[in-house]
Amino acid sequence: MTRTPISATDPDVRPVAIETLLAGEVKQLLAAGQRAQAAERFGEIIDRQQRRAARIAYHYLRDPAEVDEVVQDAFLKAFLHLPSFRDDLFFELWFTRILVNACLDRLTARNRRTRWLVQQEPHEGMADTGPASHEPSPETRLLAKERRAQLEAAVDRLPTRQRTAVILIHFEGRTTREVSVVMGLNESTVRVHLFRAVRKLRGSLNRDGWLSRTPLDRDDRSRRRA
Amino acid sequence: MAERADITAAVRSPRGSRLVSCMRSLGRFAWSTTPAHLSDDQVLALAVDWADGRPTDPTVTQHVTSCRRCDRRSRDAADQLLALADAATASFDDTFTPDVLHAQRTRIGRRLNRLVGTAAPGRLLDFPFARNPRRRIHVSSGGWMPAAVVGALLLGLAAGQLVHLHPLDAGASATTTRAADPRNPEQRAPDPRAASGPARLGAAQDMDMTGTIELPPLPGNYTGPLTLDAFAQVMPDEAFLGSLDVALTSTQVSELVSIDALTPRVRDLAIDIR
Numbered sequence: 106m107t108r109t110p111i112s113a114t115d116p117d118v119r120p121v122a123i124e125t126l127l128a129g130e131v132k133q134l135l136a137a138g139q140r141a142q143a144a145e146r147f148g149e150i151i152d153r154q155q156r157r158a159a160r161i162a163y164h165y166l167r168d169p170a171e172v173d174e175v176v177q178d179a180f181l182k183a184f185l186h187l188p189s190f191r192d193d194l195f196f197e198l199w200f201t202r203i204l205v206n207a208c209l210d211r212l213t214a215r216n217r218r219t220r221w222l223v224q225q226e227p228h229e230g231m232a233d234t235g236p237a238s239h240e241p242s243p244e245t246r247l248l249a250k251e252r253r254a255q256l257e258a259a260v261d262r263l264p265t266r267q268r269t270a271v272i273l274i275h276f277e278g279r280t281t282r283e284v285s286v287v288m289g290l291n292e293s294t295v296r297v298h299l300f301r302a303v304r305k306l307r308g309s310l311n312r313d314g315w316l317s318r319t320p321l322d323r324d325d326r327s328r329r330r331a
Numbered sequence: 332m333a334e335r336a337d338i339t340a341a342v343r344s345p346r347g348s349r350l351v352s353c354m355r356s357l358g359r360f361a362w363s364t365t366p367a368h369l370s371d372d373q374v375l376a377l378a379v380d381w382a383d384g385r386p387t388d389p390t391v392t393q394h395v396t397s398c399r400r401c402d403r404r405s406r407d408a409a410d411q412l413l414a415l416a417d418a419a420t421a422s423f424d425d426t427f428t429p430d431v432l433h434a435q436r437t438r439i440g441r442r443l444n445r446l447v448g449t450a451a452p453g454r455l456l457d458f459p460f461a462r463n464p465r466r467r468i469h470v471s472s473g474g475w476m477p478a479a480v481v482g483a484l485l486l487g488l489a490a491g492q493l494v495h496l497h498p499l500d501a502g503a504s505a506t507t508t509r510a511a512d513p514r515n516p517e518q519r520a521p522d523p524r525a526a527s528g529p530a531r532l533g534a535a536q537d538m539d540m541t542g543t544i545e546l547p548p549l550p551g552n553y554t555g556p557l558t559l560d561a562f563a564q565v566m567p568d569e570a571f572l573g574s575l576d577v578a579l580t581s582t583q584v585s586e587l588v589s590i591d592a593l594t595p596r597v598r599d600l601a602i603d604i605r
Contacts, residue, residue, distance in 0.1 A: 140447040151439055156432060169431070177439050181446060253422045256415060266429045274383060274411060277420045281383065303379055304372065306415065307408070 124150050132187050147184050154197065155180075157277065158204050163271045165208035166215075179204040195283075202287045205269060207242035220313055230299060258308045266290070267302035274299055369401045371395060378408035 128148050134143035158179060162172040183200050190199055260268060269288055273279045274295075281299065285292040369377070373391055378388045395402045443452035566574075 126547045132540070144443050144447045146451065147443065148440060151436065152444075154438070155436055156427075159427055159432065159435065160420070160423045163426065164419060169426055172427075173435055176435065177442060181442055184446070191336070249421070253418055256418050257422065276416050280531055281385075294548060298374060300372075300379060303412065307375065307411065310411075310415075317406050 118178040120195055122195060124153055124200075125192070128187060128190055129192045132185075132190060132192070139201075143187075147180075147187075150196070151180055154200060158200070161201065161204055161272060161277060162208050164260065164276055165205075165268070166211060167261075171215075173208070173209055175204070175207045179207050182207070195286075198283055198286050201279075202289075205273075205287060208301070209265060226230065227310055257311065258305050262309065263302050263305060267298045270295055270298040271302040271306065275303070368398065369404070374401065374405045374408050377405045378412055381405070381409045381411045 128145055131143045131146045131150070134140075134146060155176065159172055159177050162175045162179075163169075166172050166175065176269055179200070186203075190196065260271065263271065266288065270284060273284045273287060274281060279287075281292050281295045285295045288295060290298075369391060375389055377387055377395065395405055441450060
């Protein structure tokens with residue numbers, strides 16, 4: 106099955122993001138040898154994409170230190186390979202692909218490592234990073250932590266492609282067409298992966314009783330869906 | 332028992348059987364007109380489509396609008412999907428506070444500036460109590476390879492010379508072959524097999540650091556090449572084999588020779604036992 110590349114001028118997708126325009130500028134500056142100006146312009150792209158990139162990497166890795174490294178490396182790799190970026194494509198998708206590949210490489214390396222090392226608790230020490238005031242009660246925090254741990258464990262148990270589909274589409278709000286470009290798959294295949302992932306997630310979370318105690322207010326959710 | 336027999340008889344009667352068949356037909360009609368509920372997968376697919384803002388299957392949508400139960404199920408499934416996304420995002424927000432993201436942004440900027448060369452390279456800190464700060468040595472990036480090769484060559488030559496240096500022995504010349512006076516048996520090399528520790532030490536001193544056996548001095552001022560016969564005269568077989576044995580068994584580090592001399596050999600012990 107052949108996959109048609111998504112284009113910035115494609116009417117089916119969202120309008121050209123400013124990151125793509127900025128990337129085109131940076132590419133021209135790099136071609137002209139003005140590396141300092143190119144880095145400065147690229148900084149604007151970083152400002153716009155950093156939070157999203159960190160969030161995607163966090164969904165995969167869960168370890169803040171590793172997320173930090175992967176995000177840094179992904180931005181530097183994108184800057185270095187920007188001369189090969191095609192202006193008619195979306196920078197955001199191109200960059201997401203770099204990031205997701207980096208995350209998957211990390212996961213592979215981590216799995217290799219954990220065969221030989223004793224695995225440590227992933228979130229130990231992270232609870233003290235927030236401010237002390239206006240915090241929920243320890244009980245609520247503990248319950249929330251438990252809920253998140255269950256969700257993260259369920260997401261981690263998904264196969265790689267299903268996990269990528271659910272992270273990018275459900276957690277990050279990308280369309281299946283965009284994710285098909287990121288994953289290099291057909292759009293309908295991405296939908297199948299997404300559906301299977303959601304079904305699997307629902308099944309495992311139902312077993313844990315996760316879905317029976319959703320904390321969101323129903324009206325709030327309906328408003329958001331609308 | 333009698334009541335049961337009455338009921339059976341009533342059903343088996345022509346009137347009763349007509350009633351049963353009529354009820355069956357009614358049930359079949361009711362089953363066919365009542366729409367079946369959506370399966371779990373259909374509900375989930377609908378919820379996924381809702382969450383992604385994709386158009387849904389029109390027949391499924393029509394059923395959901397008419398069936399209250401399926402509508403509730405699909406809304407619950409969509410709520411659960413939203414709850415998943417919310418929980419995942421909340422976990423990220425707790426971990427990556429704005430301060431953490433800002434620090435990360437600073438690190439990325441620093442690495443980027445270093446990449447394009449606008450940032451200065453890492454500064455070398457001088458030792459705090461050094462009186463005279465040392466000058467930094469700037470090695471051009473292109474010249475270090477030949478310099479390293481030449482340096483390694485010189486080091487290798489020096490090490491080779493050191494390894495082949497002979498111990499300082501006044502009467503011994505390191506590399507020249509000398510012949511012993513055959514008429515003077517005292518000048519012959521001692522037989523280390525028969526010798527005790529100090530005698531073995533003397534045999535060991537005929538060797539240099541590389542374990543080369545030094546021959547006894549040649550008679551007169553004979554400097555020509557040594558034939559096999561002349562060699563046999565200079566060093567008898569026993570002495571040669573003894574020196575060879577010492578060369579093979581003794582340590583080649585001069586500092587340890589004394590310790591080696593004090594260490595009894597298995598062979599010597601065997602001789603003593605006999």
